[in-house]
Amino acid sequence: MAVTARADGGLDWRRRTPRGDLAVWAGWLAAVALTVACFEYISQRTIWAFVWDAPTQGADLVGRMFPPRWSYAEQLWKPLWDTVNIATLGTVLAVVFGVPLAFLAAHNTTPSRLLVRPVALFVIVASRSINSLIWALVLVIVLGPGMLAGVLAIGLRSVGFIAKLLYEAIEEIDATQVEAVSATGASRPQVLAWGIVPQVMPAFAGLTVFRWDINIREATVLGLVGAGGIGMQLQSSINVLAWPQVTMIFVLILGTVLVSEWLSARVRHAII
């Protein structure tokens, strides 16, 4: 906000100084120019004839996708069960490793701020920056196709997620409660168990359920690279262009995700 003196001695009110105005406009202009340039780049790599054809293609696709092949569902229950297991076991794995990692990374619980904390933070960042699908791609090459690669991929990606959110929660706790427990003569592990754990318990439970919900979604596509679950059926159905089967898979995924979202919302509501 800026108030400037006018030539006639009165005062002018404007939201910004003229220079500020200029900077804001320049910023917007740059943003628009960047977006247009980026779009131009993409456009050069696009065969627009295909795109103009998209409505027809889309209509054709929808025509081929419906009705779904309901009978295919019989073959899908097992992969669907696998998918849920990949997500759940992956989340358990992530909790087992993520919780200690969070305590090592939080600046108020880490054994050493100079040595341990940076290492823990690096592990968290590395885990988070690689998508679970890429983890799966790598793990399938190492371990061979199957659920194990999927569980590990989900676990590796979620460790960082859980550890990051948990250590942020640990850093935000009320320090006087911890101080009070230390003042009774409690040992370090006791201070952790009595002063810190009760305070972060709701956050921990909430974010674990939240991650499980995300993992259900992620687990549905891991099969595309061979890491188990319903994605395997999706891949093979697409390969043979069996679109009614693809639709059936989509319907099941939609149902599963909706149920898991409802469940996680219920659990989070019950905790908080």
Place this chain on the structure above:
Amino acid sequence: MRGDEAGDGALLRIKGLSKRYPTGDLALDGVDLAVPPGQVMALIGPSGAGKSTLIRCVNRLVEPTAGRVVLDGQEITGLGAGALRRARRRMGMIFQEYALVERLTVMENVLSGRLGYTGFWASWFRRFPRRDIEQAFRLLDRVGLAQMADKRADALSGGQRQRVGILRALMQEPALLLVDEPTASLDPKTSRQIMRLLVELCEEHGLAAIINIHDVALARQFARRIVGLRAGRIVFDGPAEALGAEALTAIYGEEDWSQTIRRADEDEMEEAAA
């Protein structure tokens, strides 16, 4: 480990205690203080005078920069981590904002006073000795909270929470209570009740106490001895009756103190009449 001071009868002896924070603020500047067993002492002074730092230096929640703290013949300053934990059991601490672990039950909060006497796994599974639980119930009954044992701490009112905070300290079977502004978050009536309870419990259990308090009237009413702190130095140390306008000016600076003194005297008379 009884040292040279054992003979003179003081429970707590502080010598030349100084604390300089990393920011450069000198919170304590060569404090000398001795507290005999069973004495309830009020520590008054303006905000930032170092009251809080002083009692936190006694149990080393704040690490003093210089000076010595000796409790019952044992030098607290310089103890290793394990020995310090054992020494802390002898010093119960009571906090301004109660500092209860909000998500634990009243009973768990009271029992947390026994953590220093209990192994990790036993405390993790809440397996405390029967006599600790009995003692906790007795104390809860003493302050009228026996029926609240399984309520969560965050369901209690301010006065009830502070009672639980006091019991947590008592469960340590301490010789000394370190009390940090026990009434700052309470209304006037509850403040009085809490102060009276503190003094009574100290008498019943034969405890000494250092009570940080900013309310001069309450201090005069409930403590026999008053110590005034200003800018990290002790500027007054004497019986409550000796705390007059001159002493208050020394502690807080120039101000008209007649109202404060009169009010405290009236309170005292009211108290005596009641």
Place this chain on the structure above:
Amino acid sequence: MSAAASLPARGKTGFDAAAAARAWRPPPLIAAPWLRYAVYLGALAYAVLAFGTLEVNWARAAEGLERGLRFLSGFFPPDFTSKGDDILEGLMESLTMTVVSTVIGIALSIPVALGASRNLAPLPVYLVCRAIIAVSRTFQEIIIAIVFVAMVGFGPLAGMLTLSFATIGFMAKLLAEDIEDIEAAQAEAVRATGSSWFQLLAWGILPQVRPRLIGLSAYRLDINFRESAVLGLVGAGGIGDTLNTSFDRYEFDTAAAVLLIIIVIVLACEYSSSWIRRKVQ
């Protein structure tokens, strides 16, 4: 000196501490006993069943260790140069895709968010907007990408459309929650001046949600880049395409280079997006 000795076993109130102590049990995590045991049993049964499905091929896994070592050694040293053009091409596709889809996604998510706020929109509009959000959030980006690739062909355009669509669901949901949470009093005060619906948006609501809007946009830019790195697996362009190709051709040194680049860019995105969020909040 024992503190316990100074209190009688039975206080003035007649309360029996010993009996109370005998009756006391540590508070359980779940209060209702039947629910507690049901949860424990359920968890146990699930653990048995789930591990049963895992079917670990231990021989293969042991072999995997050796393969893994060989694989890891294939990663070193990372090779940035021999497929440098491909990497650059994939990277540019990912970056441009990220920028365009974030802009389009945000632009479209604002009207959807307004429509999905119960305190602003009439019921039919609300339901339509909520449905858009639900569909966009339910399916993993990869699945949406498969559909878009089928419609517009291989290439970054499919990726761009995918990410725009995913951004709409993400942004609109969080923004709508925020709009529903705004202080009614402030909006009320603006409405009381006799302003129109658009003025209400500009003066009563936008100022309250602006910091969150900027913060979410920065966050979503970050997510979009991460996602753009995998869309290539189904032919929707970007650096994931390069990664997938190099895995297919067993060019692990190139794959390592790509992975490193992804990590570095994700880190840069994460730090700048959290910097922006700190700045506006």
